[in-house]
Structures are given as structure tokens and as C-alpha cells.
Amino acid sequence: MTVSNTSNYSNAQIAAAQNNTATGGTSIANNFDQFLTLLTTQLRNQNPLDPLDTNQFTQQLVQFAGVEQQLKQNETLTALLGVSKATTGASAIGFVGQTVTADGAATQLKDGKAEWKLNASKGGTGTVTIKDSSGKVVYSGTKTLTAGDQTYSWDGKTSTGAAAPDGEYTITVDGKDISGAAITVKTEITGKVDGIDFSTTVPTLLIGAIKVPLDKVKSVKSAS
Numbered sequence: 001m002t003v004s005n006t007s008n009y010s011n012a013q014i015a016a017a018q019n020n021t022a023t024g025g026t027s028i029a030n031n032f033d034q035f036l037t038l039l040t041t042q043l044r045n046q047n048p049l050d051p052l053d054t055n056q057f058t059q060q061l062v063q064f065a066g067v068e069q070q071l072k073q074n075e076t077l078t079a080l081l082g083v084s085k086a087t088t089g090a091s092a093i094g095f096v097g098q099t100v101t102a103d104g105a106a107t108q109l110k111d112g113k114a115e116w117k118l119n120a121s122k123g124g125t126g127t128v129t130i131k132d133s134s135g136k137v138v139y140s141g142t143k144t145l146t147a148g149d150q151t152y153s154w155d156g157k158t159s160t161g162a163a164a165p166d167g168e169y170t171i172t173v174d175g176k177d178i179s180g181a182a183i184t185v186k187t188e189i190t191g192k193v194d195g196i197d198f199s200t201t202v203p204t205l206l207i208g209a210i211k212v213p214l215d216k217v218k219s220v221k222s223a224s
Contacts, residue, residue, distance in 0.1 A: 092203035092214055095193045099221040106170045107189040108208045112156040116171050117188040120145040124177035133168045168209050
């Protein structure tokens, strides 16, 4: 009975080790060590007159090899991710001092000027809304849209005519064609990169206080 129970428990531990691979190398390693202990105990205490079935033993060894392979794959994957992150970080440093264009709606108002690039799916009219960093609407107006790329410049004047302070502002454009049907208007921002934030999964470019994930960059222009 003791031999049979130990054998069953070993199989359960092996299955648990394989099913828990996704939870991380530490969990797999713990189950792997438990498997070795149980297998050794099983062999030491088996009944000589009724030894472990050859097929069952072979199956356990195959499962043992599978767990070992998963451990090595996890170690290799961790190493590759480390190399990839280091390479991406090194590439990101090259953006400092360059002017980039990226998907986004938030940009900096500086010295009474803020600029966005718009892309309309078709011609029409757009209602432009600009909000400050707290989400308060500071300006609302209309703009004639043409199909494709175009630039929208804001002089920093609020709807009341006052000058808005320098800082971060976000634009939204609600586009309508001549029949009143909605049209898609994408927004992009342009600015000079003056820093990199490596605390995020994907390195983030800093344009003043604006954060631009590296994978959102559409184009780069040399400062020279």
C-alpha cells in the first residue's frame, strides 16, 4: 500500500509541476525538487517482490524530463527578455535631442503656441475642444477639415480671450462630413525629446511633461 500511494502522489506532483509552469520558474523548481524527493523515496521503499511497473516508471521519467525542459526554457526566456530590454533601452537613448511625431492628443503649450497634427478620413467640419491637465475645457471652436494630414495650431487663447498658461493640453476633434455623418479624426503630437523614462515596460520618451511610449512613435527628425 505504501508503494502504491507514493507512486500515485508522484504522478500528481509531476502533473502539478507541468500545469504551474506559467506561474514562474520558482514554482516549477519547487515541484521539481519535490518530484526528485518522492521518486527517490519511492525507489528506496518499493517492495522487491512487487517492484514498480516498468511502463509506469518510464512514464514518470518522461514527465521528469518534461519538467526539467520547462525549467531550462524559462531560464532562457528570462535571459532573452533581459537582452531585449537592454537593447530597446539603448535604442531609446538615441531619441534624446531628436524631434519625434507620435500618436497622441496631449502636447505642450509654450510661449503661446501649441500644435497638433490631424488626419481626417474625409473632408468636413471639426469641433475642436482643448482641455488643460486637470480636464477643464479652456477652448472650443470649429475647423474646416480636409481629407488626410493637416496641422492645427492653437495660440493659447481661451474661449474668453484670456491667455492660457504654459503647460500640458489635450485636444479632441469631433468631425462631421457635409451630410452630418461622423468622420474619424486621428491626432498626433510633435516635439523634441529631452529625456527617457525606463520605469515602464516599454521605454517612454519625455517631451517636457508629455510621456510618449516608444511604440507610439511614427517618425523621427534630426535636430540638425
